Amino acid sequence: MDNQDQQQNQLNIEISEEIAEGVYANLAIITHSHAEFVIDFVNVMPGTPKSRVKSRIILTPQHAKRFMKALTENVNRFESLNGKIQDLEEVQLPMNFGGPTAQA
Secondary structure, rough: HHHHHHHOOOOOOOOOHHHHHHOOEEEEEEEEOOOEEEEEEEEOOOOOOOOOEEEEEEEOOHHHHHHHHHHHHHHHHHHHHOOOOOOOOHHHHOOOOOOOOOOO
């Protein structure tokens, strides 16, 4: 592939300052239908009975699978450089922060 073909295949992605700041989430609630996967990112604070969805991402099943593969590859790369990520299930921390009970 020559340089001209590479330039034509490049995707220019822009990000606003607001989006670039990001949103912290410590809970992901995943639901799906036959046509889409919905991932709600939530920030659950200790001692608060109510939490709000901070961001919702809707993916086709094909994109959800590609996202899962990309996330798995990146976690593997991270662990190869930084050591194994300790699973919260192994830590035995209380996961009930007073918010909704869900699995991520």
